[in-house]
Amino acid sequence: MMQELLLQNLPALLLAVPMLGAFATPLIGKASGGARNLWAVAIMLATLAVAVLLTAQVLSTGTVVYTFGAETPDLTVPADSGGIPIRIIFTVDAMGAFMALAASFVGLGVMLYSFASASRSTGQNGYYALLLLLVVGILGMVCTGDMFNFFVFLEINSLAGAALVASRVDKGVAVEAGLKYAVLSTLGGLLVLFAIALLYGQYGALNIAVIASRMLFTPLDQIALVMLLVALAMKAGAVPMHFWTPDAYSMAPSSITALLVVASQASLYGVFRVVFTLYGLTLEYATIGWIIIILGVLSMFVGVTMAIPQKDVKRLMAYHAVSQTGYMLLGVGVGLAVLGNQQLLDTYGVIAMEGGIFHIINHAMYKGLLFLTAGAIFYRTGTRNLNQLGGLGHSMKWTMVFFIIGALAIAGIPPFNGFASKLMIYESVFLFNPLLAIIAMVVSILTLASFVKVFHSIFMGPRLPEYADVREVPAPMIIGMALLSLLVILFGVFPQEVVDLLITPAAGALIDQGGYIASVLGGA
Amino acid sequence: MNMSKIVRSAANLLFPFILVFGFYIVLHGHLTPGGGFQGGAVIATGFVLMFVAYSYDFITGCIGAESLHTTETIGLLLFIVTALVALGFGVTFFTNWMLDVGPVLNNPVAYGPNPGDLNTAGFIPVMNLAVGIEVLGALSVIVLYMLSGTKEEI
Numbered sequence: 001m002m003q004e005l006l007l008q009n010l011p012a013l014l015l016a017v018p019m020l021g022a023f024a025t026p027l028i029g030k031a032s033g034g035a036r037n038l039w040a041v042a043i044m045l046a047t048l049a050v051a052v053l054l055t056a057q058v059l060s061t062g063t064v065v066y067t068f069g070a071e072t073p074d075l076t077v078p079a080d081s082g083g084i085p086i087r088i089i090f091t092v093d094a095m096g097a098f099m100a101l102a103a104s105f106v107g108l109g110v111m112l113y114s115f116a117s118a119s120r121s122t123g124q125n126g127y128y129a130l131l132l133l134l135v136v137g138i139l140g141m142v143c144t145g146d147m148f149n150f151f152v153f154l155e156i157n158s159l160a161g162a163a164l165v166a167s168r169v170d171k172g173v174a175v176e177a178g179l180k181y182a183v184l185s186t187l188g189g190l191l192v193l194f195a196i197a198l199l200y201g202q203y204g205a206l207n208i209a210v211i212a213s214r215m216l217f218t219p220l221d222q223i224a225l226v227m228l229l230v231a232l233a234m235k236a237g238a239v240p241m242h243f244w245t246p247d248a249y250s251m252a253p254s255s256i257t258a259l260l261v262v263a264s265q266a267s268l269y270g271v272f273r274v275v276f277t278l279y280g281l282t283l284e285y286a287t288i289g290w291i292i293i294i295l296g297v298l299s300m301f302v303g304v305t306m307a308i309p310q311k312d313v314k315r316l317m318a319y320h321a322v323s324q325t326g327y328m329l330l331g332v333g334v335g336l337a338v339l340g341n342q343q344l345l346d347t348y349g350v351i352a353m354e355g356g357i358f359h360i361i362n363h364a365m366y367k368g369l370l371f372l373t374a375g376a377i378f379y380r381t382g383t384r385n386l387n388q389l390g391g392l393g394h395s396m397k398w399t400m401v402f403f404i405i406g407a408l409a410i411a412g413i414p415p416f417n418g419f420a421s422k423l424m425i426y427e428s429v430f431l432f433n434p435l436l437a438i439i440a441m442v443v444s445i446l447t448l449a450s451f452v453k454v455f456h457s458i459f460m461g462p463r464l465p466e467y468a469d470v471r472e473v474p475a476p477m478i479i480g481m482a483l484l485s486l487l488v489i490l491f492g493v494f495p496q497e498v499v500d501l502l503i504t505p506a507a508g509a510l511i512d513q514g515g516y517i518a519s520v521l522g523g524a
Numbered sequence: 525m526n527m528s529k530i531v532r533s534a535a536n537l538l539f540p541f542i543l544v545f546g547f548y549i550v551l552h553g554h555l556t557p558g559g560g561f562q563g564g565a566v567i568a569t570g571f572v573l574m575f576v577a578y579s580y581d582f583i584t585g586c587i588g589a590e591s592l593h594t595t596e597t598i599g600l601l602l603f604i605v606t607a608l609v610a611l612g613f614g615v616t617f618f619t620n621w622m623l624d625v626g627p628v629l630n631n632p633v634a635y636g637p638n639p640g641d642l643n644t645a646g647f648i649p650v651m652n653l654a655v656g657i658e659v660l661g662a663l664s665v666i667v668l669y670m671l672s673g674t675k676e677e678i
Contacts, residue, residue, distance in 0.1 A: 005611060012617035016608055023600040026593060069618045 008073055010054040011066035011090040014100060014139055018047050022132035029125035037115055040128045044104070044111045047135065051104040055097040059505060063519040064097075065145070066090040076520050083521075085207045091145025091520055094505035095357070099142035099269050101502070102361040103262045105487070106368050107135045113372055113480030114255045116473065117379055121253075127167055134160040134259055141266040145520060147196045147278075148206045150270065154192060154235070157263050158185030165252040165260070177251035184244045188231035195224035195231075208278055209520035212513060217282040225283065228274045229291075235267035238329060239299040242322045246306075249318035250384070254375020255480075257314065258368035261321055265360050268325065272332055272510055280513040281340060289337025296329030297436060300443045308450050313374050313384045316454060317367070320410060323443060324363045330440060331356020331425045332510075334432045339511070348428035353507040354499060355424030361502075362417040362491060366409035369484040373403040376473045376481070377458060386457045393459035395470045400459045402481045407455055409488050411448035417488050420495030527577050535577035542570035550656035554645040560652035564659025571664040580671050592665040599658030606650050622646035 006013070021043030029036035058064050066073045068088045076085045092100070111131065118127055137157030144150050162185060166178025199221070200206055203214045215221065234241035245264075249257045275288060303323025310316035335353030338344040376399045377392065378384055393400050409416035412423075422444060430437035472478070491498050509516070526532060549556075550563030575583050610619040622629055623646040631643045642649070 005614070009611055009617060012611070016604065016617060020601075020604050020608065023597060023604055026597045027601070030590075030594070066616065068616055069620070070616050071619070073616050 007053070007057065009066075010050055010057060011064060011073075011092050011143055012068070014047065014050045014054060014143060015136055017050060018043055018132045018136045018139070021047075022129045022136065025129040025132065026125040029128070033124065036125065036128060040132065041108075041111050041115075043132060044108045044135070047139075048104040048108050051097075051100045051139075054092060055101050055502075058092055058094055058097040059501070063091060063093040063509070063515065065519055066092070077522065084205060085210060085520060088149050089145045089207060089209075089520060090143045091209065091516065092143050093509035093516060093519070094502075095269070095272070095507075095509045096142045098357070098361070098502050098506040099266065100139050102364050103135065103138045103142065103266065106258060106262050106364050106484070107131075109368065109372070109480045109483045110255045110259050111480075112483065113258075113375070113477050115476035115480075117253065117255050117375055117477055121168060123167065127164070130160045130164050130167070131256070131259070134164060134256075134263060137161075138259075138263055138266045142269050145208050146206050147199065147208055147211065150208075151189065151192050151196055154267070154270070155185075155189050157266065158182065158189060158235075161185070161248075161256075161260055161263055164256045165248050167256070168251075168253050170251065174251040177247040181244055181248040185235065188234050191227040191231035195227040198224040198227075207520065208273070209517045212278050212280060213517045213521060215279060215282045217279065221279070225274070225279060225288075229271060232267045232270040232274065233295060233329075236264045236271060237299075237322050237325055238295045239302040239322060239326070242299065242303070245322055246315045246318040249321065249371075250312055250314035254314070254371050254378065257318075257371040257375075261367050261371070262364050264321070264325070265328075265364060268328060268360065271329075275336055276339075276510045277513055277516050285339040286337050289333050289335075289339070292329050292333030292336060293436065296326040296331075296333055297439055298326070299323060299329060300326030300440060304443050304446045304450065308446065308453075311386050313377070313386055313389075313454060313458070314371070315384075316386075316450065317370055317374060320370075320447060320450070321363075321367055323447065324359070324367065324410065326443070327422065327425055327440065328356045328359050328363070330429060330436065331359060334429055334436075335507070335511075338432070345511075348431040350507055350511070351424055352428035352432065353510065354503045355421050355428060357506050357510075358421035358424060358495075358499060358503045359418075362409070362421045362488075365484050365487050365491065366406045366416070366418055369402060369481060369488060370406040370410065372477070372481045372484065373399050373406060376477055379473055379477070380470045381467055386454065389458045390461045390467075391459075391463045392467065392470065394463045395467070396459075396472050398472055398478050399481070402485050403455065403459070405485045405488055407451035409492065411451055412444045413448070415489070415492045417491035417495070420492055420499075424499075526579050526582065532577045535573050539570050539574060542573065543567060546570065546660070547656070550652055551642065551649060552640075553652035554648045555640040555642070560655025561659050563652070564656040565663060567656065567660040568663035568667070571660070572667050575664075575667060575671055580674075583668070583671075589665055589668050592661045592668065594661075596658050596661030596665065599654050599656070599661060602657065603651060603654035606647055606654065620646040620648070622650070 025036055028039050065076055067076050070087055076089055077083055118124055137153050137160055140153030141150060162178045162182035165181050166175045168174050199211050202220060203211050205211055237245040252260060300323050303319050307316050307319035331352045335349045338349040409418040412418045426437050426440060546563045546567030549558035549566055550560055553559035607618045610617060610621040613621045613624060629643055629646055629649060631641050633644050
């Protein structure tokens, strides 16, 4: 009975558990700080468990729909509604479940790491509550099947993120970064809202499946598409809308930055959901595909060239995050560009998409890991300036090992996970257009060069007198980093298993627009 | 710094009426225009009036940011727990489960023009109340924090 109840309500619990956790955190924190930390980790563990169960359910039985406020979860179209789903519906397909799994896993690592890294700051009640709310925002964005609901979770994501960016005030510098993030996110949110209004005005529905089934691609739809793409690509940090990332990523506490990376990828998921599921074959997929490819190539190249001269280690990593986002856009863009051509899709389109999607989870793992190591260095030395750091390899051995793992993974060196997804992208994109694959490889080489420089200036060299009393970071931070590096290695050693289990269904779910519509409206 | 005696007396006089009006908007949320957020905002204006009339030190001595924080949290918890209880009745999250149990808030709604019956609509009034409590705590605490940043003129 209990088990049945649990399994039936997984999509709701995925949100309800962290939301309940976030709301109760300040009350528990008032009683005791230790109890609050335990509570936050227990909630994150429960969320991860729900995400795992949900993914298993989606993979075994196909897309899961959940109707809020109905007698049964699958009552998407009430009998007296005239064939329109009037309630808010969650539509969790393999792509959404995959994103939810990645987000809750990184969330757990971040939560453990925060135990130690946030222990010296004030206002921890708010910190943990907002952290859980940020997770709620991400999970909601990737699970919802309703455009307006997507906007609501986008706003939760933005507001919680902005408050967390500003949480370490730092003489007002972090507050400025937080304000910048908040203003830009609100601007993006307004564009999304306006686009939703255009769609609603034409089709009289907010449900993604209903809009998709009625999509005509009128000029108004094209305007809506442009607004959705611009706003979501900005939130994802794609060039030329990337300018907020270095500020926000470098000023936020490192644990938050690792989660902000996932939050950006939830917006990237939004881009993919809009072009593949909402518009699908009605849009001129070759044109839009090329636009996404060009965005991707620009992001890759501009990101890495901006990263090389940086002196602040977190700004440098933020530019690399922009650069890596380009790979995902490139891979999925190639898939979109050949969407209508089944033969090309089978030859390389699907593989390119799988590479792009695989890169999402890989990026979340290794970039999260790299930001956490940067946070560990800042925690002990109090500086992020590469010119002042040096010789830390003597005293912070674990952090150094984790940094090496992350740096090699981001540069695409085997046997780490970055190699697996980048190889898929290179091979398939080469068949599509060799020049793009060459650019992608050059960017990888530049990434490696940049990280060799960072590694050298932080860890190599003689022990510096000003860091003589630097010790290794506390155990919770090491556990948080170890959790992520374990997955970085596992995904790199067994890429085929991961691709077969998670990535192929996710790419299939993106392409299969008819299946998405049928899961909500019934029939085909 | 306290404002003049006239302002303080007027604020004292108005405060209970503002509270009553605010809670009226909250509790009639399912019958008339308004609801939890609007009513909560009206109640918060009552608190803001008191903040303005009395000095920051006097106000924080009476209520303090902590108790307002707690109010906010209790409102949020009431909201989410009410939604979660629905799962226990075998229906989905956010289903109006109060319509299935007992006579509380469960009268059938009359058709046509009628004066309105408070005892209807299932858990919607409860949700309104939760939102009202949350908003009154949150808005008041925002104003209180803004006030703490101002400098006192002596």
